[in-house]
Amino acid sequence: xxxxxxxxxxxxxxxxxxxxxxxxxxxxxxxxxxxxxxxxxxxxxxxxxxxxxxxxxxxxxxxxxxxxxxxxxxxxxxxxxxxxxxxxxxxxxxxxxxxxxxxxxxxxxxxxxxxxxxxxxxxxxxxxxxxxxxxxxxxxxxxxxxxxxxxxxxxxxxxxxxxxxxxxxxxxxxxxxxxxxxxxxxxxxxxxxxxxxxxxxxxxxxxxxxxxxxxxxxxxxxxxxxxxxxxxxxxxxxxxxxxxxxxxxxxxxxxxxxxxxxxxxxxxxxxxxxxxxxxxxxxxxxxxxxxxxxxxxxxxxxxxxxxxxxxxxxxxxxxxxxxxxxxxxxxxxxxxxxxxxxxxxxxxxxxxxxxxxxxxxxxxxxxxxxxxxxxxxxxxxxxxxxxxxxxxxxxxxxxxxxxxxxxxxxxxxxxxxxxxxxxxxxxxxxxxxxxxxxxxxxxxxxxxx
Numbered sequence: 001x002x003x004x005x006x007x008x009x010x011x012x013x014x015x016x017x018x019x020x021x022x023x024x025x026x027x028x029x030x031x032x033x034x035x036x037x038x039x040x041x042x043x044x045x046x047x048x049x050x051x052x053x054x055x056x057x058x059x060x061x062x063x064x065x066x067x068x069x070x071x072x073x074x075x076x077x078x079x080x081x082x083x084x085x086x087x088x089x090x091x092x093x094x095x096x097x098x099x100x101x102x103x104x105x106x107x108x109x110x111x112x113x114x115x116x117x118x119x120x121x122x123x124x125x126x127x128x129x130x131x132x133x134x135x136x137x138x139x140x141x142x143x144x145x146x147x148x149x150x151x152x153x154x155x156x157x158x159x160x161x162x163x164x165x166x167x168x169x170x171x172x173x174x175x176x177x178x179x180x181x182x183x184x185x186x187x188x189x190x191x192x193x194x195x196x197x198x199x200x201x202x203x204x205x206x207x208x209x210x211x212x213x214x215x216x217x218x219x220x221x222x223x224x225x226x227x228x229x230x231x232x233x234x235x236x237x238x239x240x241x242x243x244x245x246x247x248x249x250x251x252x253x254x255x256x257x258x259x260x261x262x263x264x265x266x267x268x269x270x271x272x273x274x275x276x277x278x279x280x281x282x283x284x285x286x287x288x289x290x291x292x293x294x295x296x297x298x299x300x301x302x303x304x305x306x307x308x309x310x311x312x313x314x315x316x317x318x319x320x321x322x323x324x325x326x327x328x329x330x331x332x333x334x335x336x337x338x339x340x341x342x343x344x345x346x347x348x349x350x351x352x353x354x355x356x357x358x359x360x361x362x363x364x365x366x367x368x369x370x371x372x373x374x375x376x377x378x379x380x381x382x383x384x385x386x387x388x389x390x391x392x393x394x395x396x397x398x399x400x401x402x403x404x405x406x407x408x409x410x411x412x413x414x415x416x417x418x419x420x421x422x423x424x425x426x427x428x429x430x431x432x433x434x435x436x437x438x439x440x441x442x443x444x445x446x447x448x449x
């Protein structure tokens with residue numbers, strides 16, 4: 001089963017003010033409207049294979065991969081008739097649904113309001129989130145069998161909620177809702193209201209949201225969504241549709257690009273993984289972080305050339321059987337080149353590294369997520385995470401990544417360290433072990449959740 005209106009919206013959803021007291025910071029395991037848990041910025045729930053994520057798990061897909069990556073539990077609900085029936089049949093959820101759908105329909109014929117007036121009411125306030133959380137909690141307690149099946153068969157094994165696997169099913173479900181609030185609000189704030197969020201130089205709206213042009217676009221957007229109301233059957237659909245369409249208006253579909261990588265860019269490497277004798281190598285992978293070019297006419301930056309040159313030497317010295325190149329469309333703003341793709345080309349043409357030895361991560365936007373995303377690929381592709389990997393970069397970035405300030409940044413932005421036993425072994429190399437928490441989706445980074 002697929003959300004009808006998603007078929008027409010190739011985009012994402014997420015939004016909120018990071019500094020707002022309404023929203024927990026990434027290092028905290030609480031979200032608005034979810035049960036109170038003790039915040040943690042220095043430690044996370046311990047997890048491991050089989051205790052949450054299952055590699056054999058088959059993902060549910062809607063017609064919108066970007067939405068799936070950001071709001072997986074909503075995709076699962078829409079594909080689970082028993083749970084969706086419970087939600088759509090609940091009187092409180094029906095009232096919330098009708099109220100937001102009426103708002104959407106009224107905006108479809110609005111020819112006067114400014115952009116901020118059109119999108120603001122589709123955010124979730126603390127009162128909104130608490131009402132929904134309380135209703136969801138009651139619905140869960142009265143229908144445990146259906147909801148437990150959804151959590152146990154999808155949310156836990158997917159890995160998308162890996163930091164919460166120590167919670168019981170009720171709390172995990174409520175936290176998934178709280179994370180959705182953060183996500184939808186973040187998108188609306190950034191792409192609807194033009195607020196400068198975490199990384200405005202690369203993540204902002206493509207247009208001036210206060211311009212007459214964007215105001216016209218948003219009015220047309222609501223008129224378009226007004227025709228999609230028949231597919232909006234669940235209480236979260238109207239706000240989700242607005243957020244997704246705002247992403248599409250700004251052409252921010254980065255999470256869906258190059259997917260499915262397993263059957264395209266990474267296919268040759270994946271076929272090789274099962275045949276590797278890991279005992280022949282000191283490290284499981286060589287991870288190269290991106291460093292975007294300054295010029296839109298430059299496919300690969302000077303630093304990325306150096307990153308690749310150093311990594312190629314390591315590969316040829318038999319350090320590891322695979323190189324992971326990590327970096328998306330980041331610098332310059334809305335630039336035409338993907339760092340990972342260009343690094344792969346450079347490694348193959350300049351150094352003759354075979355395609356089967358290169359794994360791309362074309363989504364990471366920061367040094368923190370270079371490592372996090374490399375972890376994700378290793379875990380999902382079956383590369384042993386009990387074997388060290390090595391992070392290879394230039395001297396300046398090595399010094400930065402090896403320092404305690406980098407640990408603090410990870411804790412501040414991700415809420416955990418995407419590595420353990422990090423150790424600098426040279427001016428170009430840092431060894432580390434991946435961690436399972438890296439699978440957890442991030443509502444504060446809609447372009448690479």
